[in-house]
Amino acid sequence: MATIYEVSELAGVSLATVSRVMNDSGKVTAKTRKKVKAAMRELGYRPNSIARSLASSRTDSVGVLVPMFYGPFYGEILSGIETELRDAGKHVIITAGHSDKASEEAGIEFLLSRNCDALILHVDAVDDDYLKKLCRESVPIVVIGRHVAGFEDHCINLDNELGGYLATKSVLVLGHKKLAYISGPLWKHDAHDRLQGHKRALMEHGLEFNAQLLYEGNFREASGSRGLEELLRIGQPFSAVICANDEMAAGALGVARERGLEIPEDLSVIGFDNVFFTRYFRPKLSTIDYQISGMGQMAARAVLKIVYGDKDLEVQNMFQPTVVMRSSVTCKTGP
Amino acid sequence: MATIYEVSELAGVSLATVSRVMNDSGKVTAKTRKKVKAAMRELGYRPNSIARSLASSRTDSVGVLVPMFYGPFYGEILSGIETELRDAGKHVIITAGHSDKASEEAGIEFLLSRNCDALILHVDAVDDDYLKKLCRESVPIVVIGRHVAGFEDHCINLDNELGGYLATKSVLVLGHKKLAYISGPLWKHDAHDRLQGHKRALMEHGLEFNAQLLYEGNFREASGSRGLEELLRIGQPFSAVICANDEMAAGALGVARERGLEIPEDLSVIGFDNVFFTRYFRPKLSTIDYQISGMGQMAARAVLKIVYGDKDLEVQNMFQPTVVMRSSVTCKTGP
DNA sequence: CTGTTAGCGCTTTCAG
DNA sequence: CTGAAAGCGCTAACAG
Secondary structure (H helix, E strand, O other), rough: OHHHHHHHHHHHOHHHHHHHHHHOOOOOHHHHHHHHHHHHHHHHHOOOOOHHHHHHHOOOOEEEEEEEOOOHHHHHHHHHHHHHHHHHEEEEEEEOOOOOOHHHHHHHHHHHHHOOEEEHHHHHHHHHHHHHHHHHHHHOEEEEOOOOOHHHHHHEEEOOOHHHHHHHHHHHHOOOEEEEEEEOOOOOOOHHHHHHHHHHHHHHHHOOOOHEEEOOOOOOOHHHHHHHHHHHOOOOOOOEEEEEOOHHHHHHHHHHHHHOOOOOOOEEOOOOOOOOHHHHHHOOOEEEOOOHHHHHHHHHHHHHOOOOOOOOOOOOOOOOOEEOOOOOOOOOOOO | OOOOHHHHHHOOOOOHHHEEEEEEEEOHHHHHHHHHHHOOOOOHHHHHHHHHHHHHHOOOOOEEEEEOOOOHHHHHHHHHHHHHHHHOOEEEEEOOOOOOOOHHHHHHHHHHHHHOEEEEEOOOOHHHHEEEEEEHHOOOOEEEEOOOOOHHEEEEEEHHHHHHHHHHHHHHOOOOOOOEEEEEEOOOHHHHHHHHHHHHHHHHOOOOOHHHHHHEOOOOOOHHHHHHHHHOOOOOOOOOEEOOOHHHHHHHHHHHHHHHOOOOOOEEEEOOOOOOOHOOOOOOOOEOOOOHHHHHHHHHHHHHHHEEEEEEEEOOOEEEOOEEOOOOOOOOOOO
């Protein structure tokens, strides 16, 4: 591999000049520039990014931490991030945190040790103080799916409370009075906020939240199944079940089918996320939709703006969810 | 950020010694080691991986190129790769190639410029010669989902021909004689090989391949829909349709439903990949299964073995698919 | 077992 | 506008 040194020799100029044409920095005569470029081409020169990083203390790479790779959700987030960043000539180093505190912190250390210029984090387990400390002591970070007080413009968020509210509201307006709720793990911000929205909608309709009709799941399909089973078992009546994500709604749908419950006649079901595979559900699932990959894209833009000084980039920090009504929800009829 | 220099000063030893304890290389007294470690801890020292890379010309990072991030398929591959590599302390730099020649080559350049120690590639568009040249001139590469002659131990592959054969065979043994086939883009190796397997199975049963009953799709759902529509339109009878992946099978299933065709009574359908969301199909889709994330894991192991000298690591280069019979296929009855 | 000494390839003042 | 020179933080011979 040719080095800058050989280029400078062949072009008959100094190292510094080669560096200048490479970076379009400083003033260089058109003529000199041409000579240098020719030399570069002749030697098939490719700058060594490691050496460049060491000298400039910029790596042009941003570290990304997500809970996991598979599943429809994070794939879309990653896609949004990578596309935006790569267009800007930045590299993306990705790692998984598995929603586990030790693992998330290790992942962050991992990225930091790699001298990333910035970090984009979708973390569940680490606490706000840790993030704030990180913000202060290390490279800039952008957080997806979480509100960190005082760092609002470093956060890309979905209004989960509103989503929970809308889901519930859209069922209430159809006449349902007894609602069950299958939540995510309540220590997670998104799960917590969605439930808050649910409660707000109930309150607005003069209904009391009934803790017995709440089942705390883990966002996975099996917990949706267990959730509905449990809710049916305790014998409290309800005509609709709100699920905090589509996977759990899938589980609930499965149990309903087993039990011979007609959806939506006997039970209305609504999910959250509008992941692509809900298209295969029968009946088609009503759910809450929002721009998943858009959130990844915005996180990337925030980095571009904050770290690389792309001043006039528009960043949308908060995303609004909307209701998608399909056929798993219907009016409450009968008693 | 503390440097190795400060550590050496505080510990009262030389740079070299600090480097030694850091890398567990060379012999260092337990006592000295302890002193150094204490100094490191006190300063919160974290080695600068960039400097380390420049000096050692190893980056401990491997570049990964996949066609895209979303979809169930690549998420699992990535997951397999990242888990294995991270356990070995290596970084993963990921980028997308979009099944486009220029884009794939740019992605590879991109990773190369980042001085990756090795590359794991799932490429569709670049040709074998390019890959061979790469193998020769740059860092070691491992290729997933493709056979490159002469580089067998650098390839992680699924036996697609066998998969196509098994899918077809499993329908033939049930008495079907007229089969339609919806393929992927035939310039892609996997699509091509699956079709070859299909033909072999037909031949084995003394049946002629009928080119009119072949529709070339693009692996996406919509092309499965179009495919079945087209096949029905031309009026050649068939009692089963083999789809080269599950997405296209989903499309075919949708069209069948619209047309009032009963599955499997009027038409048997089989897919390929056994992606997780087939669980939501009704009827349940028969398909071809194989270890997707296992292939990612093996690619990572191959890298560990080839590049980082992990000699006793087992690498499985070829994966065998199996048939998963569910309820979208039945015996051929009637004429 | 430990220290000395060159670099790795590039950026970046500071002079000229 | 161009060149010289001093590192960036660490590794890897080579001595001792």
